[in-house]
Amino acid sequence: MLSKQYKEMLSQKSVIRDMFYFATERIKTHGAENVFDYSIGNPSVPVPEAYNKKIEELLENPDFTSIHGYSPNLGILSVREKIAAYLKKTYDVPYEAEHIFMTSGAASAICHAIRCVVEAGEEVVVFAPYFPEYRPYIELAGGIMRVVEPDTKAFQIHFDKLEEVLNEKTAAVIVNSPSNPSGVVFSDATLKKLAAFLMEKQKQYGHEIFIISDEPYREIVFDGKTVPYVSKYYDNTLSCYSFSKSLSVPGDRIGYLAANPSCAGAELIASMCGQISRGLGHNCPTAFIQQAIGDLIGTTADLSVYETNMNLLYDAFTSLGCECIRPDGTFYLFPKAPEPDARAFCDKAKYANLIFVPGDSFGCAGYFRVAFCKDTKTVERSIPVLRNFMRETYGI
């Protein structure tokens, strides 16, 4: 018979997808140039030429089994070595190849990480506002998701609320910095405090509590800032990375999990991920894409457009009186809606051709997400439409 659990999930629609679908339909009647779809986080800057060129070179290699043959089950060793060397050099954490497991993007890395350190019935803590897909990642692995209420002043961590939520059943905490949807980077002070808190709790409960660090936006930062590297603060950290945003290749499905060399079972994590894969039917990302990124680690697409867009939209929303944390990075803005119900706000905005996602599904009611991975001209054209909508609807 059909699985009850997955059958029931069919009725639980994703709000992001719903808004994206609305935008797609509305484009048909109102024209692409008139609909401003800020719903979905699909990177919008060109893929580096070197990446496509590298793939083409690989495909021309007459030794076809070295290109199209099976990848080893933890990933191609030379690529894992290059990633370890890059991370070591960049973040001063002494990774070796044995700590790296190749994955199909950050989603796959997180799903492996959860199975690695969370037993069925154990809890995983997330900080609101959080990426909504954490819930299926955790729950479909048998874990229980616990939400720490947001710190809506600085969008750092609300430690009093964390204290209430964390308990002896906590196996892991997901950190996402820079954050989808707030765009905020967790500060040095926040990470120090979090690390100290978790180390204390580990001692108290007598077991490890892992940080699963979701880092696909690591390279998209503004105002010349840097992103404190979570694993540097706390040994029991599994870093989950994707090249989707930095190279603008989300459809290519390529990323990795990096286990801190000082974490519990550091030498086992990648091999355990290999075993986990056997049950997920994940047999590594595409082998030739692994090889291509092996030569491009540290390279990024030209990501400057995101900062330009952020400045335009941040100025527009704040000049309209919207409370809004200034993003440190990502391609998201997370303003407070001009009425208490952000869903009502988004429903009105969409008929003015402005497609946003209400914060409710990110665990942060009253706010909404603006995914500004668009070309700057589109962003510029959307601003008068936004001003007009806010004036007509809210008298702002």
Add this chain to the structure above:
Amino acid sequence: MLSKQYKEMLSQKSVIRDMFYFATERIKTHGAENVFDYSIGNPSVPVPEAYNKKIEELLENPDFTSIHGYSPNLGILSVREKIAAYLKKTYDVPYEAEHIFMTSGAASAICHAIRCVVEAGEEVVVFAPYFPEYRPYIELAGGIMRVVEPDTKAFQIHFDKLEEVLNEKTAAVIVNSPSNPSGVVFSDATLKKLAAFLMEKQKQYGHEIFIISDEPYREIVFDGKTVPYVSKYYDNTLSCYSFSKSLSVPGDRIGYLAANPSCAGAELIASMCGQISRGLGHNCPTAFIQQAIGDLIGTTADLSVYETNMNLLYDAFTSLGCECIRPDGTFYLFPKAPEPDARAFCDKAKYANLIFVPGDSFGCAGYFRVAFCKDTKTVERSIPVLRNFMRETYGI
């Protein structure tokens, strides 16, 4: 803490991988030309030029988001349409795009299929000799694997043994024709009998029993034979396909699941797989690879070398008096060992530079698998070595 289950799995080595590792090490001391590694099923024929060319064309498309952007979560619609049309035309089963879910190879398709129709604690029946990875696919999804003892005469189905194993907790039966490791194709008579048997049992137990049909070798058949299409015989069939073998691209991770349009919940299966993916961190195979195979469905690499190799090795083993079913397809041969313990036989053979895998891990003790995806010259050179080994060790 580290997951107990996956930590314990680390000590359970794969015999296939062990033999492959032995071969790799032995090559270092004895030279690649002297070691005959028949351990692993890595396709050995060139990838069709059209496939690489198609990818290169796609990469040159300036509309980079259409190439490197996210795939829809069930796969790219136009590709699903083409697959449905191909299957409809080829096998006369009226698939539509809604029945097709794109996967990272057959492993991913099977893992999705199991979660779709097997609840935790329910049973999945496999026929020995079976592909060893079925066990983690089933058990790590919470199912229980039940093995039907082999029919070592014809390597079809031992129906008396099936009758003993199947019960009201059976949710699915895995069929693999052509079979890894026996190379045998399930005949029209076998599939008719299996379908009638399962239909009877469905009625008796009052619930569906699905066939999960694992079909990566569908196009590799010998002696001009055809492979009866399992889904044509039994409505409740989920067909799991991979392009790994037909296009010689196992590292590229591309395949699909096709739900029979008359199966229970046919219109839900692909969407349910989309939900299952959210828990596995599987966000579709690489988008541009989906697009590339969209134009190549039905095309195969030149697979004729496998038949040439099969004939050479089949003749060699049978002329040495080894009992051996003649493979209908695949690139495997499954002879009976010349001593009762096939592990002992393989351990002796490997020191004669002949690397085989004992049948024990396929649920069929006393037999061994020969993966002959090699160039024919290598196969030819291995035959005198085999003859010599059999004479010296067994006086044959």
